[in-house]
């Protein structure tokens with residue numbers, strides 16, 4: 899990984915970890931200031947500070963494992 903490379907890593911049962919320089923924007927296209935180069939983006943949908951992860955995924959038992967039909 900180079901110093902200017904940006905990566906997004908999906909963590910099992912957790913958020914998307916973004917490492918590197920990224921321009922974040924809200925639905926209106928306005929920039930969301932985020933000085934950190936490593937952030938966690940919520941993908942469970944229940945964070946109180948969206949788009950950032952606040953750890954609530956652990957409390958609700960969020961799972962990224964798809965359930966197979968019939969299980």
Ligand code: FES
Nearest residue numbers: 940941942951955
């Ligand atoms: S993924 Fe952590 S609060 Fe949603």
